[in-house]
Amino acid sequence: MILRKPIALEDDASNRSWHNSSWSRAPLRWQLAIVTALMVAAAVGIMTIVAYWTVSTSLNRSVDSQLESVARSMLSRSVDPAFNKRIETEIESFKAYNPDTNILYFPPGASRGIGDNIPLVNEGEVIRGEIPISFRNQGDQRVLALNNEVGATVVLAQDLGPTYALVSSLGMVLLIIAGLGTLMAIAAGMVVSTTGLRPVSRLQRAVEHVTETDSLEPIEVVGRDELAQLTRSFNDMLESLEASRRRQTELVADAGHELKTPLTSLRTNIELLMIVSNSPTATISNEDRRDLEKDVIAQIEELSTLIGDLVDLAREDSRVQNAEFVDLGDTMSNALDRVRRRRPDVKFDFVRTDWYLFGDSFALGRAVVNLMDNAAKWSPPNGVVRLNMQPISDSEIHISVADSGPGIPAADRAKVFERFFRSVQARSMPGSGLGLSIVKKVVERHHGTIEVLDSDDGGTLMQITLPGSASEAIIRAQHPEEKLATEH
Structure with a gap:
């Protein structure tokens, strides 16, 4: 399995602006579904990579362990002096039991090997007894060189084609599982977002109802989670708005009632003064005129005081x-x-x-x-x-x-x-x-x-x-x- 480095997006202002505007305009349900799917997909991807690496490493170690076991078994018989006399027979017997493995045997002190043609790279150090064992890859083969205490060396080259095919099949299966897991994550994200945001949708409909009908009826609270607390807070806000509206209505009604009396008296007195002033036949004593003028001034002062008190009361209600x-x-x-x-x-x-x-x-x-x-x-x-x-x-x-x-x-x-x-x-x-x-x-x-x-x-x-x-x-x-x- 080959992992490719993801292509980095340019972090310029236009990309950020596009991302922010597109993401912010997306419905919250889709945002939650996408975030959930990405998180699950990332988890599935990490688990797939770890599983692939673990199995691949285990298979490679199993191949190395099997090669070393076979090589040691072969060298254990080389201690017998008669082994070198029947070496070709031993090699043929070995290949009969291990058809996918090539073998090259170096008797103690020999510079040329007996057996298959295996290109040597760093196996000379093992043949000379400088190091006891070496491993390397050569194409689709795993090459092992092992030296024993008497100076004999065996070089084995096992074909890794079946192992690579098994690892590739495993990688494909894991990739399919990761894809299915991602699709299931998207579906699960949609289900979770739809279920989780149902109270939010209900709250949204309630807000729209308040906007359209100007009604401040509370919303039914279901459960005790954070969304239920949000609903309670919204109901508290509606209650405060209702109380504020009620106070405003009472203030307007009371103010209208209180303003009506002095305005009525003021209008009556002014009309009487206008009648006396404009009618040549209507007469009124100077004392009565002065009393009417004093009443008019007193009523104007009463209105001014009342209006000032109403302004002061409205200022206190505003809590500024x-x-x-x-x-x-x-x-x-x-x-x-x-x-x-x-x-x-x-x-x-x-x-x-x-x-x-x-x-x-x-x-x-x-x-x-x-x-x-x-x-x-x-x-x-x-x-x-x-x-x-x-x-x-x-x-x-x-x-x-x-x-x-x-x-x-x-x-x-x-x-x-x-x-x-x-x-x-x-x-x-x-x-x-x-x-x-x-x-x-x-x-x-x-x-x-x-x-x-x-x-x-x-x-x-x-x-x-x-x-x-x-x-x-x-x-x-x-x-x-x-x-x-x-x-x-």
Whole structure:
């Protein structure tokens, strides 16, 4: 069997581009089948080569062993002095039993051999007694030369034609087996790929169904293998998409409902003002006109606040955050300054301490502003809103905002963070019902919690728990990339 070195493909850019594009466009089923077939074919090929080499080597060794055994048997009789006298008879007897083997015998000390004409190449070293034995190939013959202790030498040449024919037949059989094994490997690869990719096909059909029908129904999970885990992950994604869609639908519905009331009132007041302005017979007192104008301005402000809250809520739902190093004390001080300018009629007490964390400074400031605005709204005239920062451990802090208002009923405390929820007492007050919902989302995004408690004087206490540290160095060490961003 002759093995030829495979022709190497040129590793140029065009070949790589063709291979990558053709392979990547092939169906995954075919890719798996081809890879499986190549691996099995390589294994079958290696096993075929090893089997051929092993059998061929064993046959050659068997021939050498048989030749050496025959030669030693012949030389064992040469010790008898009478052997050399009947050498021709012995040779004829040998050839009668070994018709496919030529023999040339050299008596001790002789320079010419007796027997068949066998060309000598390196057998002279054996004849002279320099080496005891030698083997070589000559055409289709295996030539052996063996010398014994008395100086006699026998040279044997055995025809290897039958052996070569047997080896060739063996190689052909192994080649046929390798071919059949490759075909079976391709068939097995197709079966394995088809069976193994059946869940993937089912997942693909489900994705196409979602694309075509916009339906987010989960897929049936079969088994516990990796494909089943992939299906579960896909179902989790569908569930998240369904929840996101549901939140968007609820937000649009609630926003439309909340926008409808101020828009209706605004439209009514504007139409009334237009009627009074355009009709010479319609009259209205200056006081009523001023009241209508104040209502219009208040409704416009209410719409602006509601739209701003909706934008803030959509921003929190998107989970986009500008992560940065935050000095929480500075953030709360800045928020307090903004609220004081808007509510000069309310007194604010702020107990500050050093606290640092990694998060969204703007969102945290907006959350604190919402809490203080809410507390100021419910505080009585000349009331006091108390803002306090109190570390409860090395890694957590309480931020509390307390007022002296009527407080929140226990039955409503679990609902105050829902979108657009307004208690019976709050419905007569301005507001959209989104402020506390935004606060909760900001706090949860910073891995904190918020709860509603009673203040010391019977009002409401909003208490936030946030992670962080009183040491600036610790927070900066935990987020070295923020330090680099600051330096650059």
